[in-house]
Amino acid sequence: MTNSGTTVADTRAHTAQAAPLSCRGLHRYLGEFESRVHVLRGISLDVAVGSVHSIVGPSGCGKSTLLYVLGLLDAPDDGQITIGGEDVSGLTDNELSQKRNELIGFVFQFHFLMHEFTVLENVMIPMRRLGRLTPRDMRERAASLLDAVGLGDKLERLADHLSGGEQQRVAIARSLANDPKILLADEPTGNLDTENSERVFRLITELVKREQKALLLATHNPLIARASDFIHEMKDGVIVRSGPPA
Numbered sequence: 001m002t003n004s005g006t007t008v009a010d011t012r013a014h015t016a017q018a019a020p021l022s023c024r025g026l027h028r029y030l031g032e033f034e035s036r037v038h039v040l041r042g043i044s045l046d047v048a049v050g051s052v053h054s055i056v057g058p059s060g061c062g063k064s065t066l067l068y069v070l071g072l073l074d075a076p077d078d079g080q081i082t083i084g085g086e087d088v089s090g091l092t093d094n095e096l097s098q099k100r101n102e103l104i105g106f107v108f109q110f111h112f113l114m115h116e117f118t119v120l121e122n123v124m125i126p127m128r129r130l131g132r133l134t135p136r137d138m139r140e141r142a143a144s145l146l147d148a149v150g151l152g153d154k155l156e157r158l159a160d161h162l163s164g165g166e167q168q169r170v171a172i173a174r175s176l177a178n179d180p181k182i183l184l185a186d187e188p189t190g191n192l193d194t195e196n197s198e199r200v201f202r203l204i205t206e207l208v209k210r211e212q213k214a215l216l217l218a219t220h221n222p223l224i225a226r227a228s229d230f231i232h233e234m235k236d237g238v239i240v241r242s243g244p245p246a
């Protein structure tokens, strides 16, 4: 299906622009021997720039597994992942981690903050890994991201000495450290009360729209799913329905 006047190259360029994150036919098995489980059974999706996509589905249907695979933290057993228009299947481990550091930000279900580090240091960790900024610029950028999530007055606080909602906001600031094009979030508002959960979600979605990022998140929260641009319903490792909220 090519529109008249549109070349294949045009279409490809458009797809790369429109979908910084795509996958086709992803399969993933976990466990060994008799406990081996076929967790992802042929997942295909595209997340466009400036859009928020939710994955919903019962516990154990494969949402987190999918986010790990799409985030290049775990390799699929079959299928193709395209990040920023590039097929990543042939990349070495080093190239994959470079891509991950440059292009992808994660907000995990459990924040995985370094608890003995300060808030500021936690947000600087991904910048140190990428190694593009001077220590001074890293500090400035981390401080401004933390300011944006309302934690400008807690920069030197130990991550351990924050409330759950505050830790979640640190995790969001950290996910943005390297200005990634793609954000992957696993229950980004899990364990937050309704008010904080809405606040955190609004914060991320405004940023996605303003800075034209792509966000894919897994959630059990129907309010968040309904506020997304697109919902993917997952069941037993397949997407059974995709579309804008009804």
Ligand SMILES: Nc1ncnc2c1ncn2[C@@H]1O[C@H](COP(=O)(O)OP(=O)(O)OP(=O)(O)O)[C@@H](O)[C@H]1O
Pocket (backbone or CB within 6 Å): 030, 031, 032, 035, 036, 037, 039, 057, 058, 059, 060, 061, 062, 063, 064, 065, 066
């Ligand atoms: N290392 C493993 N070995 C075997 N099975 C695993 C392993 N890790 C996860 N699984 C199984 O894979 C399936 C998908 O798990 P996953 O964590 O992706 O689900 P989920 O949709 O994120 O669930 P939740 O909503 O509870 O977070 C589950 O049935 C789980 O038990």
Ligand SMILES: [Mg+2]
Pocket (backbone or CB within 6 Å): 063, 064, 065, 109, 186, 218
């Ligand atoms: Mg999960």
